[in-house]
Amino acid sequence: NAGVTQTPKFQVLKTGQSMTLQCAQDMNHNSMYWYRQDPGMGLRLIYYSASEGTTDKGEVPNGYNVSRLNKREFSLRLESAAPSQTSVYFCASSGRDLREQFFGPGTRLTVL
Amino acid sequence: GQSLEQPSEVTAVEGAIVQINCTYQTSGFYGLSWYQQHDGGAPTFLSYNALDGLEETGRFSSFLSRSDSYGYLLLQELQMKDSASYFCAGGTGGFKTIFGAGTRLFVKA
Numbered sequence: 340n341a342g343v344t345q346t347p348k349f350q351v352l353k354t355g356q357s358m359t360l361q362c363a364q365d366m367n368h369n370s371m372y373w374y375r376q377d378p379g380m381g382l383r384l385i386y387y388s389a390s391e392g393t394t395d396k397g398e399v400p401n402g403y404n405v406s407r408l409n410k411r412e413f414s415l416r417l418e419s420a421a422p423s424q425t426s427v428y429f430c431a432s433s434g435r436d437l438r439e440q441f442f443g444p445g446t447r448l449t450v451l
Numbered sequence: 452g453q454s455l456e457q458p459s460e461v462t463a464v465e466g467a468i469v470q471i472n473c474t475y476q477t478s479g480f481y482g483l484s485w486y487q488q489h490d491g492g493a494p495t496f497l498s499y500n501a502l503d504g505l506e507e508t509g510r511f512s513s514f515l516s517r518s519d520s521y522g523y524l525l526l527q528e529l530q531m532k533d534s535a536s537y538f539c540a541g542g543t544g545g546f547k548t549i550f551g552a553g554t555r556l557f558v559k560a
Binding site for chain 2: 370372374379380381382383384387389395397398429437438439440441442443444445
């Protein structure tokens with residue numbers, strides 16, 4: 340099992356460009372999450388999906404959109420990237436035991 | 452508001468015991484989790500406390516006191532590979548989790 344996978348691993352964008360970060364899990368988990376991690380600030384929840392077909396805002400949703408494509412896949416879209424969105428983005432999933440989240444390897448995004 | 456506070460850095464010697472504290476201010480936290488993250492890596496789950504008391508998993512133990520809004524992670528028999536960042540995280544109900552800013556642990560030989 341691959342667990343949680345994310346693509347791409349690295350990305351550089353110019354201000355105003357758009358892109359989609361992909362995430363997939365093969366653990367048959369219902370719940371999936373997108374976090375961003377900035378130096379000294381820990382992880383902040385952007386959006387989450389409690390189950391297939393539902394999505395909800397987290398702490399810092401502005402500037403992002405998400406799609407829960409199916410049970411396995413949860414994508415994060417930046418419509419018009421800004422330098423403030425330079426960060427490391429982690430996707431995570433959890434099963435019935437919500438307390439334990441499994442994280443993907445992360446996407447390191449730089450917006451110039 | 453909802454927040455968790457941890458020391459930014461802790462240094463300890465190989466073979467020793469170290470405690471990383473976490474205090475939180477929130478209403479409705481239903482438990483405390485701990486995650487480990489090595490530089491350049493992803494967070495990995497270590498432990499969870501739903502109730503007051505101590506939970507032990509090998510060299511790692513975690514403690515929670517809900518009345519004091521306080522918890523800690525205890526690492527015993529420190530090894531060089533334990534050098535990493537450690538995050539406490541609180542479940543706020545439903546699916547939302549709030550993470551602390553993390554404690555960077557340096558293990559010296």
